Amino acid sequence: MTAAERAPLLQVRDLRTYFYTRAGVVKAVDGVDFAVQRGEIVGLVGESGSGKSNVCLSILNLVPKPAGRIVSGEIVLEGTNLLGLSERAMRTVRGRDVAMILQDPLSSLNPVFTVGDQVGEALRVHGRVSGDLRERVIGALQKVHIPGASTRLRDYPHQFSGGMRQRVMAAIAISCAPKLLLADEPTTALDVTIQAQFLQLMRELREGDLGILYVTHDLGVVAQLCDRVLVMYAGQIVESGTVEQVFHAPRHPYTAALISSVPVLGAKRRRLYQIEGQPPNPLAPPAGCRFHPRCPQADDQCRAAMPEPATDGNVTYRCWHPLNGRLSVTP
Amino acid sequence: MIRYILQRLGQSIITVWGISIVVFMLARLSGDPLLLLVPPEATKAEVEQIRRAYSLDKPLPQQYLTYVRGVLRGDFGTSLRFNEPALPLVLKRLPASLRLASAAMVISAGIGITVGVLSAARPGGWVDRFGKAFAMLGQSVPVFWLGIILILVFGVRLRWFPTSGSETWRHLVLPAAALGWYSTAAMTRITRSAMLDVLDADYIRLAHIKGLHPFKVITKHALRNASIPIVTLASLQFIALINGAVVTETIFAWPGMGRLMVDAVFARDFPLVQTAVFVASILFVATNFAVDLLYGYLNPRIAYT
Numbered sequence: 001m002t003a004a005e006r007a008p009l010l011q012v013r014d015l016r017t018y019f020y021t022r023a024g025v026v027k028a029v030d031g032v033d034f035a036v037q038r039g040e041i042v043g044l045v046g047e048s049g050s051g052k053s054n055v056c057l058s059i060l061n062l063v064p065k066p067a068g069r070i071v072s073g074e075i076v077l078e079g080t081n082l083l084g085l086s087e088r089a090m091r092t093v094r095g096r097d098v099a100m101i102l103q104d105p106l107s108s109l110n111p112v113f114t115v116g117d118q119v120g121e122a123l124r125v126h127g128r129v130s131g132d133l134r135e136r137v138i139g140a141l142q143k144v145h146i147p148g149a150s151t152r153l154r155d156y157p158h159q160f161s162g163g164m165r166q167r168v169m170a171a172i173a174i175s176c177a178p179k180l181l182l183a184d185e186p187t188t189a190l191d192v193t194i195q196a197q198f199l200q201l202m203r204e205l206r207e208g209d210l211g212i213l214y215v216t217h218d219l220g221v222v223a224q225l226c227d228r229v230l231v232m233y234a235g236q237i238v239e240s241g242t243v244e245q246v247f248h249a250p251r252h253p254y255t256a257a258l259i260s261s262v263p264v265l266g267a268k269r270r271r272l273y274q275i276e277g278q279p280p281n282p283l284a285p286p287a288g289c290r291f292h293p294r295c296p297q298a299d300d301q302c303r304a305a306m307p308e309p310a311t312d313g314n315v316t317y318r319c320w321h322p323l324n325g326r327l328s329v330t331p
Numbered sequence: 332m333i334r335y336i337l338q339r340l341g342q343s344i345i346t347v348w349g350i351s352i353v354v355f356m357l358a359r360l361s362g363d364p365l366l367l368l369v370p371p372e373a374t375k376a377e378v379e380q381i382r383r384a385y386s387l388d389k390p391l392p393q394q395y396l397t398y399v400r401g402v403l404r405g406d407f408g409t410s411l412r413f414n415e416p417a418l419p420l421v422l423k424r425l426p427a428s429l430r431l432a433s434a435a436m437v438i439s440a441g442i443g444i445t446v447g448v449l450s451a452a453r454p455g456g457w458v459d460r461f462g463k464a465f466a467m468l469g470q471s472v473p474v475f476w477l478g479i480i481l482i483l484v485f486g487v488r489l490r491w492f493p494t495s496g497s498e499t500w501r502h503l504v505l506p507a508a509a510l511g512w513y514s515t516a517a518m519t520r521i522t523r524s525a526m527l528d529v530l531d532a533d534y535i536r537l538a539h540i541k542g543l544h545p546f547k548v549i550t551k552h553a554l555r556n557a558s559i560p561i562v563t564l565a566s567l568q569f570i571a572l573i574n575g576a577v578v579t580e581t582i583f584a585w586p587g588m589g590r591l592m593v594d595a596v597f598a599r600d601f602p603l604v605q606t607a608v609f610v611a612s613i614l615f616v617a618t619n620f621a622v623d624l625l626y627g628y629l630n631p632r633i634a635y636t
């Protein structure tokens with residue numbers, strides 16, 4: 001095994017993506033480090049507005065301009081820093097090496113082109129057609145289990161159900177055999193049975209070398225699907241580790257609170273746990289640890305300075321007072 | 332589909348019929364044509380004789396019936412002013428009108444859509460700002476003034492283009508420019524706003540994610556989705572340009588329908604007015620029908636039932 005093969009598929013270092021708005025600077029992604037290995041599914045969880053989607057868009061260098069800008073950091077895909085590439089070179093990475101599935105399958109497919117056209121588009125653009133394009137498109141549709149693929153490619157998106165449309169999205173994503181797949185809440189708009197089928201599809205796609213960064217706010221999905229999990233809060237990753245370690249013994253109070261707010265089947269009926277307060281104002285995040293205004297165990301140290309990432313060997317966390325393997329935040 | 336076409340055809344016939352009634356009535360509200368036809372020294376008896384000759388002494392419903400019966404046979408009556416069959420008079424002017432309107436449309440759609448797309452691609456950029464000024468100027472400068480300036484500059488001074496007549500394509504340039512500039516503004520605005528709506532859509536983001544060139548994203552994914560309001564406006568403008576180019580036709584001595592129609596109204600030439608409006612309404616209905624069919628091609632979600 002060479003060094004390049006041992007290195008992670010994707011290595012993100014100190015990524016900072018800021019939005020320069022009239023009201024001020026929004027630090028949507030503020031110093032994020034993580035890696036995705038080949039054949040690994042990494043879950044990225046957090047509340048709405050925590051910066052999850054902007055991490056994905058930063059990897060593709062598609063942060064909405066001119067307000068959004070990647071201020072610093074490195075995004076290394078198989079040894080190449082994507083942030084150093086020209087726009088032209090970046091276009092050959094998009095769709096070919098890194099693909100993305102968007103959240104809403106109803107609005108993400110162009111209504112006026114056939115599904116076959118849209119699945120074949122990336123193949124055409126990247127010149128990845130050896131042999132018949134139609135066969136390749138049918139192959140991609142079959143891979144995501146769309147019944148009757150050879151006839152359905154002439155249909156338009158509105159002739160597909162929501163679940164089927166999300167499969168079409170997946171077919172578009174895998175059409176060029178990418179190395180990395182970014183899935184931005186792909187099941188949020190689907191109902192539960194369809195969601196389960198889609199997660200099964202994700203598992204199948206991972207067979208082989210495909211690395212998946214799976215963005216979600218659904219911890220249940222993370223538990224079922226992912227190998228590792230990154231917990232994001234206000235633009236920073238506050239905890240990361242394997243799903244098992246993080247779920248059973250979270251070190252960060254925010255992670256623990258998130259896990260506690262998931263309803264458990266068969267548990268005693270009582271009010272669901274909820275995290276006090278609101279997510280911080282992105283224009284003026286609190287000084288110190290960004291979670292401190294909502295944290296039951298915050299003290300002066302938390303209010304004064306942001307803790308640096310620390311590790312206990314298994315889990316990496318950013319907290320002055322990490323929990324001791326208890327799944328509870330009530331003191 | 333066939334059912335839809337038949338249905339639309341039926342509706343079109345009713346529309347044209349309705350228009351014919353309205354025009355028939357309105358024309359007769361404009362006054363007595365005989366006062367303009369006969370010499371001032373004519374006696375009352377002579378006037379009544381001429382009135383009878385043109386069947387204008389009959390009650391209105393009867394006149395209308397006679398008119399409709401004639402139309403069904405292809406006889407649109409005789410122009411009071413030219414003393415010639417009305418339909419050939421109108422049809423002779425139609426090609427020149429279509430040519431002028433098409434040329435003006437090419438100019439306004441060509442410039443309007445290009446500037447609109449570029450403005451939307453970069454709102455607040457120099458194309459956006461310059462385009463806005465250009466459009467505003469086009470809408471606020473009166474056509475008669477613009478026409479005269481064009482004639483002075485390009486006809487008299489530079490001698491690039493002839494200033495009147497309709498023989499060659501060179502004759503078409505100045506009147507089409509004068510006529511097209513005005514509608515360019517509306518085309519620019521509608522294109523810009525339709526494109527801005529579309530460019531926000533998720534499928535545009537997906538097109539970028541696939542690695543498409545931004546130019547391809549705009550021309551393939553965005554423009555097609557923004558096309559429906561643009562096509563709608565273009566079709567309305569096309570109709571207006573065919574019939575409403577009176578001023579331009581006058582300045583450039585262009586033998587079009589607009590002038591014929593206005594002259595006919597002033598002369599109270601009922602048969603000619605009726606015929607011209609009839610032809611115009613057929614054009615209107617046909618254009619709308621063609622546009623409706625085009626919608627189905629542009630947006631496959633539109634079903635014809």
